Amino acid sequence: MKPDISVGLDIEKMMGPVEEWASAALADEEYQYLSSCETNAEKTKMFYRLWTRKESLLKCEGRGFMAEPGQICTLPLDCANGISYCGDVYGISSLEWQRHILSVALAGKIPRILVREITNIGGYLREKHGNVFGNSCFHA
Template sequence: MGEVMITLLPVDCLRTHLWEAERLLPAARFSKMMRYRQEADRLRCFASSLLLQKAAQGRSVSYNEEGKPLAEGIFFNLSHSGAYAVLAEADSSVGVDIEEMVPLGGWVREALTSQEYAWMLQGEDETARQERFYRLWTRKESLVKCEGHVFSSAPGEISTLPVAETQLTDYLGKTYGIGSLNLGGYMLSAALQGKQPRLRRRDLSWQEIIGDSCLLREV
């Protein structure tokens, strides 16, 4: 197994500190944040930028053709949804996805393979089926993000069954382990190349942001 550190940053803790973003963020990241009109979007961008600075550890950050941030010599990935931004860090290629578990719509059928859809429907009630869908969806997202690109084929053509955290998943000629966390209203999955991930969760506070020099260093 391989350890994956999952750092969760509740974006609401930044609400009263948005005015400090210009001081804390590199100019390009601050400019990106300010292009969002809604405060909720600015908060998620602010939170993700702070986590990126934490991950980079003072190294310069580059981006691949599909916008995934990279820093030489370290492995990390970012995601955000609703009230959270999240950072996954590991010793090999890692992908992470977090999704707010909102009510399901008819589009979910196209997002799953026929076997996945049948497994989802085995949930005993709507809450259980919702939990199963978001477990499957975040597994797919974390898998393709671990590979470093967006979906190379339709999501409904990619299967991560069985949902067993002792079995590796084959994808594009490589193997990945995937682990999930139900955060109560949110589902999170992380994929790790070549081995099963052991997820360790850490919740970050504003006080820890201010006390962490890596979060205050421009990248």
């Protein structure tokens, strides 16, 4: 029996060039989207965003890689109605935080990610917030 709400989460540290694995790891539509990014930094961020979306979806769905990664597409990024996969609909949100990309998938709903970091500086508490990604290629 499936729980009432399924959640999947993936976080990856952004590292180095991604061109060599991108074509095998991404669906054709995702690879074309990645190719539209202008700089290597944008491509790296977009690759990890697409990859963590894919991983979080599969973790939420609960069966893992039943198909090759390149056969699973998590586009469009701004889909308000969610992503259809294996007969169910999943919402996916992503966040960049300190050279990491985090994506969360939620069965039937678009998740909202809110990150708060509280530090004590000179006796004062200071709070920082994370930013949820927009709909296309983005800058740091």
